[in-house]
Amino acid sequence: MRSFGRSCRGQGKVFVKLVRQTEQQLLELGEDIATFGQQAQACLEQATMLSDAQRERLREQLTTAMCHHEHIRKQSKQLTQGKKLRHFKVVNAYDPTIAPIIKGKSNCPAQFGRKPGIISEPATGYIFANLTPKGNPSDESYVLPLIDKVEQATQRVQQGPKRAIHSLAGDLGINDPIVRQALHDRGILSVGIPKTVAPINPHPSAQEILDILNEADLNRKRTPYQVQLACASGYSRPVVESHIATLLSRGAGTVRYKGLEGAVVQQGMTVMSYNGAVLVRIRQRKFTKRAQKFRRLLGLKSSKASKINP
Amino acid sequence: MNWVLQSSLQGRKGDEDICRRFRTDFAVMYACGLREYRINPSQVYFVLPATLCEFRGRIDEALMDELIAIQAAAAMDEGLVSPAHLVIDTFPCEQGSQRVTDATTLYKAQKKH
Numbered sequence: 001m002r003s004f005g006r007s008c009r010g011q012g013k014v015f016v017k018l019v020r021q022t023e024q025q026l027l028e029l030g031e032d033i034a035t036f037g038q039q040a041q042a043c044l045e046q047a048t049m050l051s052d053a054q055r056e057r058l059r060e061q062l063t064t065a066m067c068h069h070e071h072i073r074k075q076s077k078q079l080t081q082g083k084k085l086r087h088f089k090v091v092n093a094y095d096p097t098i099a100p101i102i103k104g105k106s107n108c109p110a111q112f113g114r115k116p117g118i119i120s121e122p123a124t125g126y127i128f129a130n131l132t133p134k135g136n137p138s139d140e141s142y143v144l145p146l147i148d149k150v151e152q153a154t155q156r157v158q159q160g161p162k163r164a165i166h167s168l169a170g171d172l173g174i175n176d177p178i179v180r181q182a183l184h185d186r187g188i189l190s191v192g193i194p195k196t197v198a199p200i201n202p203h204p205s206a207q208e209i210l211d212i213l214n215e216a217d218l219n220r221k222r223t224p225y226q227v228q229l230a231c232a233s234g235y236s237r238p239v240v241e242s243h244i245a246t247l248l249s250r251g252a253g254t255v256r257y258k259g260l261e262g263a264v265v266q267q268g269m270t271v272m273s274y275n276g277a278v279l280v281r282i283r284q285r286k287f288t289k290r291a292q293k294f295r296r297l298l299g300l301k302s303s304k305a306s307k308i309n310p
Numbered sequence: 311m312n313w314v315l316q317s318s319l320q321g322r323k324g325d326e327d328i329c330r331r332f333r334t335d336f337a338v339m340y341a342c343g344l345r346e347y348r349i350n351p352s353q354v355y356f357v358l359p360a361t362l363c364e365f366r367g368r369i370d371e372a373l374m375d376e377l378i379a380i381q382a383a384a385a386m387d388e389g390l391v392s393p394a395h396l397v398i399d400t401f402p403c404e405q406g407s408q409r410v411t412d413a414t415t416l417y418k419a420q421k422k423h
Contacts, residue, residue: 117400126391128382129375139400149375150393156383163386163393170398192397226394233395240399247401254404263403265366268374275381282390298392 023076030073037066068096097260099135114255116267117142118243119150122169122233123294124287125243126278128153130271132264139173144182166222167192167230171237187221192234200234233294250274332365343368 044050044058098114117131117139129149131142147165154163168183169192180190191212194200204212209227213219252270255263281287287295331338342365369377385391 114403115400116403117398119396119398121391121393122395122397124391126382126385127378128391128393128396129378132371142400143398146398149379150382150396152375153379153382154386154393156379157386158383159387160389165396166394168396168398173400174398192395230395233397235397240397244399244401252403261370264371264374265369267403268369268378269366271378272381275378275385279385279390294395298394300389300392 027073027076030069033069034066037062037069071096095259097134114263116252116263117146118247118271119146119168120240120243122236122239123291123298124278124282125239125246127243127247127271127275130267132260132267134260139171140176140179143168143170143174143179147183147186147188166226167233169193169230169233169235171235171240172197184216184218187218189216189218189222189227189230191216191227191230194235200231202232202234204228204231229294229297246277247271247274250277 040062041059044055044062047055050058114132115136117133118127119129120127129146131146131149133142147168150165154165157163165186165188167189172194175193175195180193183190189212192200201208204227206224209224212227213222213224216222247270250270250273252267255266257263257266332342333339382391382393386393
């Protein structure tokens with residue numbers, strides 16, 4: 001599995017006493033920063049060589065930096081070890097939109113960084129949309145914005161029949177009754193989202209298929225065959241990991257651009273290059289057996305076949 | 311924009327074409343906001359990083375979503391992918407790590423020996 005940043009557990013101790021002493025020294029050292037900030041603001045107002053736009057930009061940056069400093073001072077005085085992290089906690093002085101990732105292990109320090117979401121096709125791994133949110137919201141909050149983005153893309157399609165999302169799969173993190181209901185309202189099967197840790201049955205019986213359709217109230221919108229496909233292509237952790245691993249190898253692992261805007265651009269460009277590579281792979285017919293099977297079941301054409309039978 | 315996306319599918323040849331047109335085609339330069347950009351004519355670049363940075367600097371979240379939607383719609387138009395069955399997931403990304411430069415590598419190498 002992936003890991004990053006400082007080691008989460010097992011290595012070294014946190015020297016609380018030393019941390020508190022150092023923290024006290026730093027707080028004393030930084031006591032005058034508020035006064036310096038006010039002096040800098042006064043100097044900025046008196047500077048004649050600056051244009052209005054430059055002065056406004058510098059004033060905004062100074063005000064932001066002072067706000068961050070005050071917030072960091074306040075949270076530094078609080079004991080963090082053993083206490084629950086609040087959501088608005090500054091972990092990067094240059095980017096307050098980064099929040100701790102409160103997920104996973106319970107007995108180790110919280111990781112922090114960004115948590116992009118992707119929505120992809122399980123057969124070939126083509127990513128239809130991605131989302132890099134501000135802070136780190138819960139997993140279920142990613143679902144509807146990503147579905148909206150995919151629907152916007154399908155509306156742009158000019159040729160062939162109208163495309164629709166038949167089913168959505170995900171892990172237990174998005175198992176939420178409100179999300180399920182919202183998906184059913186849009187005519188999307190939620191059979192791929194597990195309710196327990198037990199695996200989803202890939203070959204449901206006729207009665208089970210009927211129950212799934214009745215539960216979702218999608219008898220008229222979705223066919224039993226579509227439910228069968230949804231169960232067969234349901235959530236698979238290795239498949240998702242392979243998509244993420246390829247994305248990380250293309251530069252999505254470390255956000256190098258500044259701020260949320262930078263992260264959005266970097267993740268977006270990575271997704272586009274990844275998708276380009278997937279399309280090249282499809283054209284060259286480099287599929288796994290699983291992908292070949294699903295493409296055949298979904299009726300997707302291959303470039304070779306279209307050349308033979310134009 | 312469609313032209314940029316279609317060219318990007320052609321691999322290295324496509325990159326070369328994109329970058330050549332970024333430098334020479336005034337219509338493309340205008341569309342990408344490179345009105346006041348000047349390159350050093352004494353050097354020939356394959357991919358000019360400064361041009362790409364300036365281009366990317368103009369992209370915001372809405373435009374990025376639109377670009378990805380255009381790419382997805384083009385793939386669906388061709389019949390290569392289908393959004394019928396989808397899978398959703400989130401993954402954490404490291405933020406603000408130290409940049410590995412030649413100077414860092416050299417410093418670390420000297421420190422080891």
